[in-house]
Amino acid sequence: MGTIAIELSDAGVLAAGGDPPRVLEVDQHTTESPGYAVQLKKQLLLGREALEQARLHPRQVNNRYWSQLSTNPLPDKTATVRNYAELAFAHLNCIRDNLPESADDWVFAVPGYLDETKLAILLGVANELSVPIKGLVSGAVAAIRCTTTRQPMIHIDVHLHCVEITRLQQGMQIVLEKTQVIPENGWHDLTELLAKSLTNEFVKSTRFDPLHVASTEQQLHNQLATILRKGPGGQGFPIELKTGRTAYSLSVLPQMLTAATSALRDKIKNSVQLLANQSVGDQCVASVQLSHRAAMVPGLRDDLQSLLDFDVEELPAGAGAMGALQLADSFANERASKGAALFTSRSRHPEEQNIAGPAASTSASHAPDDDPTHLLYKDRAYPIETQPLVIGTALTPEDTGVVISTQVGNVAARHCSVLRENGRPVLEVLASNETFVDGVPASGRIALVTGQCIRLGDPPQNLRPIFVVSSHGA
Numbered sequence: 143m144g145t146i147a148i149e150l151s152d153a154g155v156l157a158a159g160g161d162p163p164r165v166l167e168v169d170q171h172t173t174e175s176p177g178y179a180v181q182l183k184k185q186l187l188l189g190r191e192a193l194e195q196a197r198l199h200p201r202q203v204n205n206r207y208w209s210q211l212s213t214n215p216l217p218d219k220t221a222t223v224r225n226y227a228e229l230a231f232a233h234l235n236c237i238r239d240n241l242p243e244s245a246d247d248w249v250f251a252v253p254g255y256l257d258e259t260k261l262a263i264l265l266g267v268a269n270e271l272s273v274p275i276k277g278l279v280s281g282a283v284a285a286i287r288c289t290t291t292r293q294p295m296i297h298i299d300v301h302l303h304c305v306e307i308t309r310l311q312q313g314m315q316i317v318l319e320k321t322q323v324i325p326e327n328g329w330h331d332l333t334e335l336l337a338k339s340l341t342n343e344f345v346k347s348t349r350f351d352p353l354h355v356a357s358t359e360q361q362l363h364n365q366l367a368t369i370l371r372k373g374p375g376g377q378g379f380p381i382e383l384k385t386g387r388t389a390y391s392l393s394v395l396p397q398m399l400t401a402a403t404s405a406l407r408d409k410i411k412n413s414v415q416l417l418a419n420q421s422v423g424d425q426c427v428a429s430v431q432l433s434h435r436a437a438m439v440p441g442l443r444d445d446l447q448s449l450l451d452f453d454v455e456e457l458p459a460g461a462g463a464m465g466a467l468q469l470a471d472s473f474a475n476e477r478a479s480k481g482a483a484l485f486t487s488r489s490r491h492p493e494e495q496n497i498a499g500p501a502a503s504t505s506a507s508h509a510p511d512d513d514p515t516h517l518l519y520k521d522r523a524y525p526i527e528t529q530p531l532v533i534g535t536a537l538t539p540e541d542t543g544v545v546i547s548t549q550v551g552n553v554a555a556r557h558c559s560v561l562r563e564n565g566r567p568v569l570e571v572l573a574s575n576e577t578f579v580d581g582v583p584a585s586g587r588i589a590l591v592t593g594q595c596i597r598l599g600d601p602p603q604n605l606r607p608i609f610v611v612s613s614h615g616a
Contacts, residue, residue: 299436
């Protein structure tokens with residue numbers, strides 16, 4: 143028994159909890175449950191199951207019950223589900239049933255599109271579930287990772303029906319200063335644009351229109367989700383759609399995706415530029431931090447990196463849930479007699495206390511005491527240093543690393559690496575073969591914390607970042 147933290151987004155609900163704290167599986171052995179419902183005559187599908195049936199039953203789909211959280215009646219209500227709040231109740235109940243453990247109370251990291259009225263309904267939904275809510279915190283405040291002691295930073299998240307861009311001030315407290323929402327430009331609209339773009343490519347090369355048949359439209363969206371998660375790579379990503387006995391293939395190149403997202407990226411860049419220019423005095427924005435969903439928008443990270451002179455960092459999936467979990471004890475004395483406290487600021491997390499400010503930027507990097515020092519694999523600990531620790535089946539003579547047996551399937555010769563960068567342990571994915579961190583598909587570069595599980599290969603090979611106490615420590 144303990145606290146469960148829920149990171150709420152209509153694009154995907156995540157949860158964190160356990161000992162050691164970790165991102166939990168919530169839906170079909172995955173860590174993210176999309177805000178979709180499909181109401182069939184005798185069955186209500188929710189989350190990932192609903193998303194995977196959405197193109198087959200387009201008239202029965204509802205994916206706005208989180209963004210429009212209310213007691214307003216549904217257009218096509220069923221005998222068991224009559225309004226948006228009841229769909230939210232059903233979805234949360236499904237997630238609770240899939241959690242690996244029960245909890246004494248829950249903490250919610252909530253998106254900016256939930257106003258006070260919607261938050262009140264969320265509390266009512268939780269009450270009906272008999273789930274005691276300990277508190278609420280802004281999702282951006284919970285997820286953000288401090289970079290300096292003073293400079294403001296910007297957090298970007300892409301929800302299902304909007305983009306949320308938040309400017310935060312970081313000092314001894316992380317404070318939400320301003321949020322800008324770009325409506326009707328979220329993950330749903332993005333995938334629609336990309337599906338149409340790939341359809342045009344299919345028509346050009348094969349004269350087959352995937353959107354003409356519901357089954358191939360669903361296949362296209364399913365495979366598009368995989369491409370966005372992994373990235374198409376420079377050589378392209380092959381997809382194949384089957385209808386009857388015929389199969390149609392296409393190699394998806396990066397430019398096919400970036401061309402379709404240019405309008406959305408321009409809107410995000412303009413909003414980021416506006417928020418950056420509104421910083422007080424000479425306080426320039428230190429960094430832009432992307433949620434795992436924002437990081438998957440094709441071309442966005444490169445665009446932002448070239449926009450201004452600041453770092454663009456990718457946060458791991460579940461950063462909001464993990465951040466909210468760390469705040470659980472802060473709510474102990476804040477619980478109101480009715481409702482729950484909403485935090486729009488927080489103190490630095492313990493691992494952020496030693497981050498140097500601008501005046502000390504030239505000093506040697508120092509990792510917080512609880513940052514991983516070694517990588518554990520099969521009872522052997524490998525030190526994490528500035529030289530990459532390469533993991534794979536066939537390392538080069540120049541590599542230092544962890545050799546995985548060639549009997550293990552789906553592991554590349556140089557699969558991934560772990561290194562210490564600016565004092566922080568970082569995982570870098572080197573191959574297109576699947577790599578998971580706490581059950582979440584990983585790509586690019588991801589900061590690591592002690593106790594996480596890096597999984598690759600078949601049968602699964604687990605590696606864990608650990609903290610080794612020095613015998614000469616203080």
